[in-house]
Amino acid sequence: MATACMLLLTWLTYQLLSGYLHSWKELKPIPGIGVPYPLLGNALQFKSNAGDFFCQLVGYTKEFQNSSLLKVWIGPIPFLVLYHAETVETVLNNPVHMDKAYAYKFLHPWLGTGLLTSTGDKWRRRRKLLTPTFHFSILTEFLEVMNEQAEVLIEKLEKQVGKGPFNCFNYITLCALDIICETAMGKKIYAQSNYDSEYVRSVYRMSDIITKRQRMPWYWPDIVYNYFGEGREHDRSLKILHSFTESVINERAEYISYIESDSESDQGMKKRRAFLDMLLKAQDEDGNKLTNRDIQEEVDTFMFEGHDTTAAAMNWAVHLLGSHPDVQRKVHQELFEVFGESERPVNTEDLKKLRYLECVIKEALRLFPSVPFFARSICEDTHIGGYKVPKGTNAIIIPYALHRDPRYFADPEEFRPERFLPENSAGRHPYSYIPFSAGLRNCIGQRFALMEEKVILASILRYFDIKACQKREELRPVGELVLRPEQGIWITLQRRQR
Numbered sequence: 001m002a003t004a005c006m007l008l009l010t011w012l013t014y015q016l017l018s019g020y021l022h023s024w025k026e027l028k029p030i031p032g033i034g035v036p037y038p039l040l041g042n043a044l045q046f047k048s049n050a051g052d053f054f055c056q057l058v059g060y061t062k063e064f065q066n067s068s069l070l071k072v073w074i075g076p077i078p079f080l081v082l083y084h085a086e087t088v089e090t091v092l093n094n095p096v097h098m099d100k101a102y103a104y105k106f107l108h109p110w111l112g113t114g115l116l117t118s119t120g121d122k123w124r125r126r127r128k129l130l131t132p133t134f135h136f137s138i139l140t141e142f143l144e145v146m147n148e149q150a151e152v153l154i155e156k157l158e159k160q161v162g163k164g165p166f167n168c169f170n171y172i173t174l175c176a177l178d179i180i181c182e183t184a185m186g187k188k189i190y191a192q193s194n195y196d197s198e199y200v201r202s203v204y205r206m207s208d209i210i211t212k213r214q215r216m217p218w219y220w221p222d223i224v225y226n227y228f229g230e231g232r233e234h235d236r237s238l239k240i241l242h243s244f245t246e247s248v249i250n251e252r253a254e255y256i257s258y259i260e261s262d263s264e265s266d267q268g269m270k271k272r273r274a275f276l277d278m279l280l281k282a283q284d285e286d287g288n289k290l291t292n293r294d295i296q297e298e299v300d301t302f303m304f305e306g307h308d309t310t311a312a313a314m315n316w317a318v319h320l321l322g323s324h325p326d327v328q329r330k331v332h333q334e335l336f337e338v339f340g341e342s343e344r345p346v347n348t349e350d351l352k353k354l355r356y357l358e359c360v361i362k363e364a365l366r367l368f369p370s371v372p373f374f375a376r377s378i379c380e381d382t383h384i385g386g387y388k389v390p391k392g393t394n395a396i397i398i399p400y401a402l403h404r405d406p407r408y409f410a411d412p413e414e415f416r417p418e419r420f421l422p423e424n425s426a427g428r429h430p431y432s433y434i435p436f437s438a439g440l441r442n443c444i445g446q447r448f449a450l451m452e453e454k455v456i457l458a459s460i461l462r463y464f465d466i467k468a469c470q471k472r473e474e475l476r477p478v479g480e481l482v483l484r485p486e487q488g489i490w491i492t493l494q495r496r497q498r
């Protein structure tokens, strides 16, 4: 028995080492940073603070601007860093490289293998099942929720008028949270009124814990992480996150079965539709329904991907509008043309007319993409940017750096929404701007996100003039799972003269 174990262990070690040495040799020609140590790679060179690490990564992309790509080793795993439209296209345009990179494994305890993290057949089946839940007609129903929550936000912001600088980050985040809770789970949680949300705090804590672990390969084995790392805190946050969504799912499932069993209540008490209702009812071609576990992973994924990303995007846009009075004036003008003096809610026709605001949102997402990087696994030997890349290598795509390529965006640090007018975007490389990723695994919620951003930003700007109180250099974007300003977004508000 002992001999068999020894043989197995030797064989496994041989397999791992030979794969590692093979990648090391094959990837040698690709330019890399510093001198990687065997097994630890470049991990010791990385800054431990998330903000510093992100600056460091972006710094490397600038240093290697003239190279088509660069390589870093995180522990024994090689990552290609991609920041040019041409190399990003090679990866995202090829359905073979659809699997997520190794580092997504650390999201699994929280999000399971839901749409964001799953691979292969499971992903294909889920994507097919979930795509109809983002249909235009359902999004139109959600517009009502967005308008209602925008109204609450305006009431809250109203109290800050004329009071000097304040940090609007939480106000906007809680509004986004209220919207996603009601649209994804059909649950009103009144986050905007209940100022301190344990769930929101746990989302941030969890993002921080996960990205830290991703950068520190010595914490990858669970046993080391649980004894020497932040394993316990990870589990505490996980419990809060899961018990919140679990209780909402159970409540909604009970409600649905009650409605279905009682035709009278259907008339009087019918609630708005939510993504969760569609998940509870969804069936594949063979009539198979999703299990409770399946539903929980999708709800956790929507809750995470669906509020933190939009909240960050709206906050960055508020800062940019507040520091560019000329752009803000144009948005005010457009809003006046669409709404005049009226205080009515935003409808779908209005959304189509708010073209300049859409350019503002897109340009804000160019400079500050809510998802600052994401990664794929290279699933077969391939050539990227003129280099041979073996199967099993990971690729990190960095929209934050990609969106600053001066070949496609002249004076890339300048905030110029006009770049996205149709006449100015014609002919631009389709992979030079990918805030929602691209290819088969693009963001399923992008229309929802743009709709929410338009409704909330239009509502804020119909009532207020925004002035930013921070300079760009003071914002310090922290690239964890979502790109956030380290110290929040500080602004002053004035009521608009009508």
Ligand code: HEM
Pocket (backbone or CB within 6 Å): 115, 116, 117, 127, 301, 302, 305, 306, 307, 309, 310, 313, 369, 370, 371, 374, 375, 434, 435, 436, 437, 440, 441, 442, 443, 444, 445, 446, 448, 449
């Ligand atoms: C400004 C807001 C948003 C941005 C910038 C954004 C960006 C992205 C990006 C870059 C990806 C690819 C991630 C990766 O490959 O690892 C993605 C995937 C995804 N997003 Fe979004 N997202 C936003 C809003 C939303 C919303 C509102 C929802 C849901 C209500 C959502 C749900 C998802 C899901 C489920 C995926 C995984 C899709 C798949 O792999 O099939 N996102 N998003």
